[in-house]
Amino acid sequence: MSASQCFDRGHTDDLMSFLAASPSPYHAVANAAERLEKAGFRQVAETDAWDGTAGGKYVLRGGAIVAWYVPEGAAPHTPFRIVGAHTDSPTLRVKPQPDLGAHGWRQVAVEIYGGPLMNSWLDRDLGLAGRLTLRDGSTRLVDVDRPLLRVPQLAIHLDRSVSSEGLKLDKQRHLQPVWGLGSDVDEGDLISFLEEEAGLPAGEVAGWDLMVHSVEPPAYLGRDRELLAGPRMDNLLSVHAGTAALAAAATSGQAPTSIPVLAAFDHEENGSQSDTGADGPLLGNVLERSVFARGGSYEDRARAFAGTVCLSSDTGHAVHPNYAERHDPTHHPRAGGGPILKVNVNNRYATDGSGRAVWAAACEKAGVPFQSFVSNNSMPCGTTIGPITAARHGIRTVDIGVAILSMHSARELCAANDPFLLANALVAFLED
Helix, strand or coil: CCHHHCCCHHHHHHHHHHHHCCCCHHHHHHHHHHHHHHCCCEECCCCCCCCCCCEEEEEEECCEEEEEEECCCCCCCCCEEEEEEECCCCEEEEEEEEEEEECCEEEEEEEEECCCCHHHHECCCEEEEEEEEECCCCEEEEEEEEEEEEECCCCHHHCCCHHHHCCCCCCCCCCCCEEEECCCCCCCHHHHHHHHHCCCCCCCEEEEEEEEEECCCCEEECCCCCEEEECCHHHHHHHHHHHHHHHHHHCCCCCCCCEEEEEEECCHHHCCCCCCCCCCCHHHHHHHHHHHHCCCCHHHHHHHHHCCEEEEECCEECCCCCCHHHCCCCCCCCCCCCCEEECCCCCCCCCCHHHHHHHHHHHHHHCCCCEEECCCCCCCCCCCCHHHHHHHHCCEEEEEECEEECCCCCCEEEECCHHHHHHHHHHHHHCC
16 A cells, blocks of 8 residues: 555654644754654764764754764765755744833733734734753753743724734734733743743753744544644644654665755755855755764865755645635646645755656655645745755755644644655655
8 A cells, every 4th residue: 555545643643643742842852853863863963073884873052953873884975865854933032122011911022923914813823932042051851841921912992903904913012922920020020931841940041942832732634534723833743744754764674865855954044144044054064064073074075965855844834715716727736635845946945856856756656646736826825945955055955844723823824644644755755
């Protein structure tokens, strides 16, 4: 039976657990690393000297992870096969001075991260998660995964124009969540609370990278439970699939002619320009050091990069039943129809004809159907880490993913079998 003919609910169940346990990019890379360690991978520090031994290795930096598996006998010029993804999602992030108060309400000051559907965060029970930096420079993950905050919507009685003109939200004034009652602003209140939650002494936290998240868990939907609703599918769905595929490729017992790699970056939602983003040096440094650790030269590095292929895996748009006119009339990717190949001739996606052939071969090997996505000519097209990876490293790159609805909402929707189909295609790709 081919992958397209069955539904591995175990894979989707595991995806749901991964989504629930990864409310921030820092949690996502920690969970990916834990899965890879169970498959025999080991962490290497960027500050250490690297060796060229075979096996699985990974590097963590903030909200990014790069992992790779060196097969026995791999030459210094052996090319790489890369699954690229990103760990961040649009959300509300806590400001440097987080404590607010007005008219008897205690609030938390937040800043808009990326391009969220802001209305999706209204009247929703929210938790708080992220990374705390301590006075000695070490970090501690924190996750308050219970109803803690809420962005209350204005009652219709106080804004009758909502019915005729639609909801209009000011990013500065209307999205500051409440989390308690009180007349005065108590500076340091939120961070003191988080120190208690993390079991830290008072005054130990010197910095923070915190964001809100919906505490509603992922869930199957529909009469036949064939739909999956959950947070941060853009793009933890791809991070999870890439992690599972790399672990499977590393433990398959086969001898691939390429070195399989997972590169999951942070900050894609705001341009990728950071030390942990796809436009930073992290991936290139890791690949080059892998070549040199195996005794390679700059010539070997050039040969390896010339033969390398990257699949940039990110969610895309399924045709919306209520807004079908917003899609290209001849390209209607359907939920449940398998992963999508994303094409844009203006290079918002990196796919070209040769890349399509690579993707088609992987899907054929895995027995997975795929669909093509092209944006409506009358609407601007989004982009991914794909063009950045191709331009920065000179690597042939193909943009693919899973079709979803409600992209950039606090809660997104896909077909429950599509993540499994994507993972199968990624395994075939990595096994070359």
